Amino acid sequence: MNRLQVELPGLNLKNPIMPASGCFGFGKEYAQLYDLSKLGAIMVKATTLEPRYGNPTPRVAETPSGMLNAIGLQNPGLEKVVSEELPWLEQFDVPIIANVAGSETEDYVAVCERISKSPNVHAIELNISCPNVKCGGITFGTDPAIAKELTQAVKAVSSVPVYVKLSPNVTDVTAIARAVEEGGADGLTLINTLVGMRFDPRTGRPVIANGTGGLSGPAVKPVALRMVYEVTSSVSIPVIGMGGVAEVDDVIDFMSAGASAVAVGTANFVDHFVCPKLIDALPGRLDELGIGNITELTGRSHRL
Amino acid sequence: MNRLQVELPGLNLKNPIMPASGCFGFGKEYAQLYDLSKLGAIMVKATTLEPRYGNPTPRVAETPSGMLNAIGLQNPGLEKVVSEELPWLEQFDVPIIANVAGSETEDYVAVCERISKSPNVHAIELNISCPNVKCGGITFGTDPAIAKELTQAVKAVSSVPVYVKLSPNVTDVTAIARAVEEGGADGLTLINTLVGMRFDPRTGRPVIANGTGGLSGPAVKPVALRMVYEVTSSVSIPVIGMGGVAEVDDVIDFMSAGASAVAVGTANFVDHFVCPKLIDALPGRLDELGIGNITELTGRSHRL
Amino acid sequence: MIRNERMEVVAQQEIAQNIFELVLKGKLVEDIGTPGRFVHIRTTDGFDPLLRRPISISSSDSGEGTMTLIYRAEGKGTSLLAQKTAGEEADVLGPLGNGFPLAPAKSGDRVLIVGGGIGVPPLYGLSKKLKAAGAEPVHVLGFQSADVAFYEEEFSGLGETHITTVDGSAGTRGFVTDVIRQLGDFDLYYSCGPIPMLTAVSDMMEGTEGYLSFEERMGCGIGACFACVCHTDANEKGYVKVCSDGPVFRAGVVKL
Amino acid sequence: MIRNERMEVVAQQEIAQNIFELVLKGKLVEDIGTPGRFVHIRTTDGFDPLLRRPISISSSDSGEGTMTLIYRAEGKGTSLLAQKTAGEEADVLGPLGNGFPLAPAKSGDRVLIVGGGIGVPPLYGLSKKLKAAGAEPVHVLGFQSADVAFYEEEFSGLGETHITTVDGSAGTRGFVTDVIRQLGDFDLYYSCGPIPMLTAVSDMMEGTEGYLSFEERMGCGIGACFACVCHTDANEKGYVKVCSDGPVFRAGVVKL
Numbered sequence A, B: 001m002n003r004l005q006v007e008l009p010g011l012n013l014k015n016p017i018m019p020a021s022g023c024f025g026f027g028k029e030y031a032q033l034y035d036l037s038k039l040g041a042i043m044v045k046a047t048t049l050e051p052r053y054g055n056p057t058p059r060v061a062e063t064p065s066g067m068l069n070a071i072g073l074q075n076p077g078l079e080k081v082v083s084e085e086l087p088w089l090e091q092f093d094v095p096i097i098a099n100v101a102g103s104e105t106e107d108y109v110a111v112c113e114r115i116s117k118s119p120n121v122h123a124i125e126l127n128i129s130c131p132n133v134k135c136g137g138i139t140f141g142t143d144p145a146i147a148k149e150l151t152q153a154v155k156a157v158s159s160v161p162v163y164v165k166l167s168p169n170v171t172d173v174t175a176i177a178r179a180v181e182e183g184g185a186d187g188l189t190l191i192n193t194l195v196g197m198r199f200d201p202r203t204g205r206p207v208i209a210n211g212t213g214g215l216s217g218p219a220v221k222p223v224a225l226r227m228v229y230e231v232t233s234s235v236s237i238p239v240i241g242m243g244g245v246a247e248v249d250d251v252i253d254f255m256s257a258g259a260s261a262v263a264v265g266t267a268n269f270v271d272h273f274v275c276p277k278l279i280d281a282l283p284g285r286l287d288e289l290g291i292g293n294i295t296e297l298t299g300r301s302h303r304l
Numbered sequence C, D: 001m002i003r004n005e006r007m008e009v010v011a012q013q014e015i016a017q018n019i020f021e022l023v024l025k026g027k028l029v030e031d032i033g034t035p036g037r038f039v040h041i042r043t044t045d046g047f048d049p050l051l052r053r054p055i056s057i058s059s060s061d062s063g064e065g066t067m068t069l070i071y072r073a074e075g076k077g078t079s080l081l082a083q084k085t086a087g088e089e090a091d092v093l094g095p096l097g098n099g100f101p102l103a104p105a106k107s108g109d110r111v112l113i114v115g116g117g118i119g120v121p122p123l124y125g126l127s128k129k130l131k132a133a134g135a136e137p138v139h140v141l142g143f144q145s146a147d148v149a150f151y152e153e154e155f156s157g158l159g160e161t162h163i164t165t166v167d168g169s170a171g172t173r174g175f176v177t178d179v180i181r182q183l184g185d186f187d188l189y190y191s192c193g194p195i196p197m198l199t200a201v202s203d204m205m206e207g208t209e210g211y212l213s214f215e216e217r218m219g220c221g222i223g224a225c226f227a228c229v230c231h232t233d234a235n236e237k238g239y240v241k242v243c244s245d246g247p248v249f250r251a252g253v254v255k256l
């Protein structure tokens, strides 16, 4: 019995730790550092129908215990992802969660239909919340009705379960969560980044060329934990939690708050071995906490 | 000529630096440390109609580069504030901004009418955004129509200009800003805290007794700057910016983003002399930047 | 007067497992006065960890201009503090809080002093002063186990000293109350430690004048933020602030 | 192989105003190979500052197992790094990036090496290797002023060395291009420094084979996050990543 094992729609995870989308490319770079088969899953970089160059640089800026990014969904486009990136990942024994972005429903549908047929793609992560792209993304993520329709459209064509990635930049995250659950989502992932800015005090100009960027890292963890807690109180589909995870107790906290698994984004830039380290640290920490299987942690705080 | 001077509705500020509400009590404690007459203004602790004990403890928890609080608006109530706290502050040459909270329109109106007659109260800060109080606050702060009505009601009775304090926990902060501007607000202050949680990994329980708390400190600065930028792009009343200010360049950044003055909250707990230090550091920094009067900074990033 | 001073680290050593004794030098020491007050320490110049850490003043030497703190290095802040070595500086705000009142102790009084774990440090400075004032301090100090126990010798130098450990690895096995039960009557008592211990001690000593030192999560440390309030027994809405009204309260004031 | 190693600080000294020379020892040095590669350094164990700092390897000594970095302590991260003293550790990821190609330099070639400010360090290791390969390096190093200039002697030991400063406080007053203009023809050139300098140098050297080292804000430092892309001249959507495709590119590849 593997006490770290977690079963989710479409995903049989060796452990609940996976790199978050956009922080791990399509795996090639981190594969130089460690064996990707160790990971619970991999959320690969957002894929769009056409290749995208993304935003001008600077695209990142450091903030206290966090960072801003406005990459702008740079990616090689559906064709290349399906013909090169995903097949390359097949050498590893790890399920892939394909993050899908677009500007219109048709884009999303086209990408999901095709990418969900790739043999190692076990789930779709529907990115309706990317704050760094001008049109589309943001309305999908902030309007419950639109989010629900998109979910339905994608569910109709996807060959694998669909997880919808929620934006934290909303008044009531549970309203969106309930809407996409009604739309047929198999699970949720949250949070994406908080919209933020930084300025250059010398010039008064924004540091990020795009003006605004998405805030991530330990700074946002309290907001992420609160939203995971709220969302898991109001829907019954499973949640993959993320936002500032960097230490083993962060994994414990996200699961206590209600998450079934945990994604790690920014921390991969700070400690490039953070994912395997978390996986290695979990059994010992479970022992200290007197927990047998990690699944017992999920939603613990709701049951107190 | 005082190059740090800033003129705002009801407020003639020696300098743009003021302690934020709830982080400075009614001034007595910090008066042991330095002369309060140095400050541009003081935003005193939220006042409610009746005395409030607030939430159970623990009420604060540390987070990466930030903190959560759920004080729950503990305060001695209108009568005592008006008869004891405010008169005590009259010995200092500093305008007071009275932060007013309530659960219903009638509370707000009653407190504003009375407190605005105190001789040293030069402005009201209408707290429609406190995330730590169960009823009231949060709806006032997240619904544009309700926020507008409340503003109108308070404006009708207040003897001094009214600044409305905005919540960052909304999808579109500019919608609330425009609504309260239409309601007659003389100015805006932002941001209040972001709703967050922290858990105790040993037990899975929230660390803050109230469950959720408000996130403040340097961690939230990127979100605060973005909202100040957005709001000052869409209204024409002045904004007092806050959220994570701790260093002189934070003051520069908030003003570049559009703020006319800046409030300092959490940083008062980290460096108890931060306000006078910022005030002393500003002239030198303006020299370095080649800026004559500090008012030239306001909204600089919008003009680039 | 409350100062914010970059104090000089004179010495730091680990005196038990993860328990550090830190000697700091600076002007702030001049104003300490009574034992039981505390300081608020910033452990990094950055913003993580953000908040100051409240640590009791264990003892002070106004001649040398030094004070001694004893603390457990556990979380982020105290672990950083434990890395400081002689010659470096520490960012200290203080002295803060009220401290233990000495006036109630008359010469010849038999005074019970009860400490639990990391609540023990401020009682050392207290006991020294009581002894100097002619009182007879009797110490009961409770620890988890022998490896985290400290200052037994120092307290023994001042008066009768009993150690208890939960696992029996030093002194009597059990809790401080097991020992106190056997020590007869006292004119006065002082205690500092975890809430369950304070409750047990004050229940047992009911009828005797006593002073308890409390801990609560703090923001400002000076009374401005209302983070550290405790209900009083007086009435529903009554409260005190641990940082500025306390940390020491007469037994019975704070609702336990 | 890319390692994440806690390397030993062998020495650190300030060699010009706010310019530090840091010598680190560890296994990572074994894999450096070509000059011009960089390392990514975490400057605190906490989360503020959060990101690693990219710093070029100035030179390395595989016998000693050490490498030397030269950097300006300016912001939060580099200021923390500058506080490290011999015997402490630094958290280093590397070696990263491609480095300068040595193959194009033939024995006897006259090679121009142009550095600007904090772009100068990696050129030192490069020049040593070129010299060892029998080429004749000619250095033109531009600084703001004399007090932030460094390594003039070291470069002079390897070949003809010209210093320029903006304020004329050392060497020729003006920019590197003012000097290069007078140095005649070269077989090859290498340059590292601010973008305006790279632009001016590559314009002036048009027609000569050259290699330029770029800087861009980084997230991961290994090619995974797309933070550090630059447009290429090739086509609209073409790009390279400074961290993993670079930081060194043949002149003309990156759109300036």
Ligand SMILES: Cc1cc2nc3c(=O)[nH]c(=O)nc-3n(C[C@H](O)[C@H](O)[C@H](O)COP(=O)(O)OP(=O)(O)OC[C@H]3O[C@@H](n4cnc5c(N)ncnc54)[C@H](O)[C@@H]3O)c2cc1C
Binding pocket: B061, B062, C038, C049, C051, C052, C053, C054, C055, C056, C057, C070, C071, C072, C073, C074, C075, C076, C077, C078, C079, C118, C119, C121, C122, C214, C215, C216, C217, C218, C247
């Ligand atoms: C008046 C007073 C006097 C104290 N005197 C001593 C002493 O002499 N020696 C000693 O070892 N400890 C003492 N403590 C407890 C000490 O403040 C905490 O152990 C310390 O703050 C924990 O910090 P950390 O970095 O180890 O933990 P972290 O887990 O990183 O702390 C996170 C946050 O919680 C707060 N916190 C955690 N534990 C406590 C606690 N028990 N009380 C208050 N805040 C806490 C921290 O201050 C910080 O804000 C005292 C506390 C108070 C209120």
Ligand SMILES: Cc1cc2nc3c(=O)[nH]c(=O)nc-3n(C[C@H](O)[C@H](O)[C@H](O)COP(=O)(O)OP(=O)(O)OC[C@H]3O[C@@H](n4cnc5c(N)ncnc54)[C@H](O)[C@@H]3O)c2cc1C
Binding pocket: A061, A062, D038, D049, D051, D052, D053, D054, D055, D056, D057, D070, D071, D072, D073, D074, D075, D076, D077, D078, D079, D118, D121, D122, D214, D215, D216, D217, D218, D247
């Ligand atoms: C490949 C490469 C090699 C470099 N080699 C050297 C070197 O040998 N010596 C040296 O002094 N400097 C070098 N730099 C620049 C160095 O990385 C920055 O000066 C440093 O990151 C600034 O950090 P800080 O803590 O001083 O500044 P902060 O202002 O605190 O930095 C804030 C953020 O901006 C980033 N940043 C700031 N300036 C730069 C910059 N110029 N380039 C990239 N990121 C930046 C930081 O990495 C950090 O993420 C190199 C940069 C790159 C990309």
Ligand SMILES: Cc1cc2nc3c(=O)[nH]c(=O)nc-3n(C[C@H](O)[C@H](O)[C@H](O)COP(=O)(O)O)c2cc1C
Binding pocket: A020, A021, A022, A023, A045, A046, A069, A071, A073, A099, A127, A130, A165, A191, A192, A193, A215, A216, A217, A218, A220, A242, A243, A244, A245, A263, A264, A265, A266, A267, D219, D225
């Ligand atoms: C550089 C960077 C790029 C990102 N790109 C994507 C993306 O392509 N798609 C997506 O859904 N989220 C993207 N994200 C958001 C992360 O997946 C994650 O939701 C967020 O960063 C919070 O987690 P963290 O604090 O652990 O980084 C990106 C984040 C970063 C920092």
Ligand SMILES: Cc1cc2nc3c(=O)[nH]c(=O)nc-3n(C[C@H](O)[C@H](O)[C@H](O)COP(=O)(O)O)c2cc1C
Binding pocket: B020, B021, B022, B023, B045, B046, B069, B071, B073, B099, B127, B130, B165, B191, B192, B193, B215, B216, B217, B218, B220, B242, B243, B244, B245, B263, B264, B265, B266, B267, C219, C225
């Ligand atoms: C302990 C604490 C108490 C607060 N109490 C109030 C309050 O009573 N009324 C209010 O409008 N804001 C209150 N705030 C919010 C601050 O005024 C400010 O808006 C927020 O903390 C962001 O600024 P900062 O990051 O500088 O702290 C409180 C904040 C803290 C940390």
Ligand code: FES
Binding pocket: C217, C218, C219, C220, C221, C222, C223, C224, C225, C226, C227, C228, C229, C241, C242, C243, C244
């Ligand atoms: S800690 Fe702020 S009032 Fe006590």
Ligand code: FES
Binding pocket: D217, D218, D219, D220, D221, D222, D223, D224, D225, D226, D227, D228, D229, D241, D242, D243, D244
């Ligand atoms: S820094 Fe991440 S791709 Fe270059």
